[in-house]
Amino acid sequence: MxxxxxxxxxxxxxxxxxxxxxxxxxxxxxxxxxxxxxxxxxxxxxxxxxxxxxxxxxxxxxxxxxxxxxxxxxxxxxxxxxxxxxxxxxxxxxxxxxxxxxxxxxxxxxxxxxxxxxxxxxxxxxxxxxxxxxxxxxxxxxxxxxxxxxxxxxxxxxxxxxxxxxxxxxxxxxxxxxxxxxxxxxxxxxxxxxxxxxxxxxxxxxxxxxxxxxxxxxxxxxxxLVSPTYSQEVLKPSNYEHGFFGGEGLEQDLKNAADKGKLVGILNGCEYPNSTDKKVSMDDLYSQAQDTLFNWMAKTPQLESGYYIAHQRLQQFMASPVKGPLVTSVGRLTEQKVLLLCQSIESSLVIDEVCKIVDEFNGRIIILGSGDEALEEAFTKAMARNANLLFLKGYGQGVGDLMYQLGDLFLMPSSFEPCGISQMLAMRAGQPCLVHSVGGLKDTVKHNDNGFSFNAGTLSKQADSLLKCLDETLTLHKEQPKQWQKIKANAKGARFSWTQVATDYISYLYQ
Structure with missing residues (x-):
């Protein structure tokens, strides 16, 4: 063939x-x-x-x-x-x-x-x-x-x-x-x-x-479609008021395809290279983040406020060891990925409430990503308001890899996610994920087994559910270390192999 x-x-x-x-x-x-x-x-x-x-x-x-x-x-x-x-x-x-x-x-x-x-x-x-x-x-x-x-x-x-x-x-x-x-x-x-x-x-x-x-x-x-759950979600019309992203106008065509037996949901894979188990530390992450920040700063003659605040925050982090959990997030800053974090809640945003909860456990948050300028600005301002948040505006492979390895909890509250790769990379490194249970996230992360998930019917309820899940997750991390280690091991042991994907391609797409 x-x-x-x-x-x-x-x-x-x-x-x-x-x-x-x-x-x-x-x-x-x-x-x-x-x-x-x-x-x-x-x-x-x-x-x-x-x-x-x-x-x-x-x-x-x-x-x-x-x-x-x-x-x-x-x-x-x-x-x-x-x-x-x-x-x-x-x-x-x-x-x-x-x-x-x-x-x-x-x-x-x-x-x-x-x-x-x-x-x-x-x-x-x-x-x-x-x-x-x-x-x-x-x-x-x-x-x-x-x-x-x-x-x-x-x-x-x-x-x-x-x-x-x-x-x-x-x-x-x-x-x-x-x-x-x-x-x-x-x-x-x-x-x-x-x-x-x-x-x-x-x-x-x-x-x-x-x-x-x-x-x-x-x-x-x-x-x-690149996950079984997403292949079902797209058969329904989107309902933005209820925070549901479906077929985006193409649901009838996809339903017709499903009725003809030509619609297939196959989850994307992830590569699992032989682990070298090289020990890395927070100092390695901070050093890599600083080098990456300097490279970003050097690209323009004028210093962007976001890079300045990030560098100052990084200095603060380097001066005092992290006592609680490190929450990480890596990905493009788009509405798909961070709409929930930017919802208003009382007089602040959900991201501020996330920072408060993490702070109650003496934890820190590091977010790496760039994309929509308005969202970049929102996260820069959130960093200025929250002393335990470091927002790195851009993408650096080295920083991302270290965040996967060193983070305690990976945050991925996407409003929709056809498949997702970031959660697979975090799990591969043994970092449990907290995800919105949609699309490929639902197919890869099982609540209280290899990670944590939330869902609800409207945007505001989804935001509440996210915060409740985060609080419960960090409580488990603090009070039930054996259970946490089991979930961590399950995340690291999960396999979404390209071998299986290739077999499914041959059987269901190419024949």
């Missing part, structure tokens, strides 16, 4: 990772290869120059009513049965990053055009034989959805129209919606001669708009 994966991200290559999808596209092919499957992975090259690559072919595609020449390269690497391929074009390298931020009035405009051209090149490369025809074509998120659209509706690719397509939804909140026409970033601007069925491709909320994710859901042979 031969599989071709098409994605926007791939952490097997430098500079091509933003989120968790990059980890999946890095790890899943290796696990498939171990079961005898040959896998090709293709992404745009984003102008990454430090790749040892070999030219494998050029393709010319008609795009925006002009011919465009794109170049395909095989990236040299040692992995057997997995071939890493990048496609090069000035449009992919102009931004210098994987994704671009467009003005609020034109969401996804730059990226949608970029990925539409990339998808067209994939289709043409398959037709020309530059890419080997696969047994199964595995598309990831909205960025690769136009491959399914072109194979279905472009007569030029009729010989490829019977390819078995598996489509993975990693984050249904991002759908890549653009107009059908009257915009230079629209389906008809990209492919002016395409005859398509608008009923299958339109957005259910904005019928004049093209929805790539909905298109792929409707056109694929199999639709994959």
């Amino acid at each position: 031969h599989v071709l994966m098409v994605a926007a991200e791939n952490d097997a290559l430098p500079g091509a990772k933003v989120g968790g999808v990059a980890d999946v596209v890095r790890d899943a092919p290796k696990a498939l290869a171990e079961q005898g499957i040959t896998v090709d992975v293709v992404i745009p090259d984003y102008g990454i120059h430090d790749l040892n690559r070999t030219h494998i072919g050029d393709v010319t595609v008609a795009f925006n009513a002009h011919p465009h020449v794109l170049t395909l390269f095989k990236v040299e690497q040692s992995q057997s049965n997995v071939t890493q391929i990048v496609i090069s074009h000035p449009l992919f390298s102009n931004s210098g990053s994987v994704y671009c931020n467009d003005a609020p009035g034109r969401p996804f405009a730059t990226d949608a055009t970029k990925f539409a051209l990339f998808n067209a090149a994939v289709c043409e490369a398959l037709l020309q034989g530059v890419l080997k025809r696969p047994t199964a074509l595995h598309l990831h998120d909205w960025h690769s959805a136009c491959v399914a659209v072109l194979l279905k509706f472009e007569p030029r690719y009729q010989t490829l129209s019977n390819l078995n397509i598996a489509y993975t939804v990693h984050n249904i909140a991002l759908q890549g919606i653009r107009p059908f026409k009257y915009d230079d970033s629209s389906l008809e601007a990209w492919f002016p001669s395409l005859s398509y069925d608008g009923q299958q491709l339109c957005d259910p909320r904005y019928p004049h708009c093209f929805n790539p994710m909905r298109s792929a859901i409707n056109l694929a042979n199999k639709v994959h």
Whole structure:
């Protein structure tokens, strides 16, 4: 069996990772290869120059009513049965990053055009034989959805129209919606001669708009959600007032897919390298955090207040040993991840109440992450108000790894979580997690067994439930050390293996 994966991200290559999808596209092919499957992975090259690559072919595609020449390269690497391929074009390298931020009035405009051209090149490369025809074509998120659209509706690719397509939804909140026409970033601007069925491709909320994710859901042979629980949650409409995030407008299409037997929930995996058991200390974490802070500070001539406060707080932490539990959190600062922590409660925010509870146990909180500017500001102000909170605005692999190893409790109160990787990394290091029992968090963290979880019907009740659970958890940590050690051991012993994921891919997505 031969599989071709098409994605926007791939952490097997430098500079091509933003989120968790990059980890999946890095790890899943290796696990498939171990079961005898040959896998090709293709992404745009984003102008990454430090790749040892070999030219494998050029393709010319008609795009925006002009011919465009794109170049395909095989990236040299040692992995057997997995071939890493990048496609090069000035449009992919102009931004210098994987994704671009467009003005609020034109969401996804730059990226949608970029990925539409990339998808067209994939289709043409398959037709020309530059890419080997696969047994199964595995598309990831909205960025690769136009491959399914072109194979279905472009007569030029009729010989490829019977390819078995598996489509993975990693984050249904991002759908890549653009107009059908009257915009230079629209389906008809990209492919002016395409005859398509608008009923299958339109957005259910904005019928004049093209929805790539909905298109792929409707056109694929199999639709994959990245955890069993999330695959059920998306069949229901979202209800923001009650703090429930479901199908985000695509629930009916997903329900139709489920009724046809083509919807599959398979939990993502985690790698479990052989442990070196190298002893690390809080001094190591503080030193790494300080070095990382200095690197962030040096990027701009003016010192940001958030970095200044963080450095002062770090000095305070270094001057006095932590007496109670260390609560950690690592992840992108988005509403998905921290909406609950930013809810108002009396005259403060939930994050302030979290700090108070942790302080009652003489504990500290370290949060590592960046993202939405308003949320970054909210956490910077919370750090200024709470002497036991250190907020590190950014991401540093070394700091994150040490936080997983040294933390006593990992906090992950996501409002929705398709799968989640942070909780798996914390558990792998033996750090129990306190999570909102949704999506992949519900599938990985079992309350009072290998971690702790909460849930409730509205945002305010979810906030109350989070605080109650935190207080009970830290009480258990303090008063029942044997029980805590058992939960800690269960967290460390939990396994979400890529071997099982690969087996399920072969059985449920590719056959």
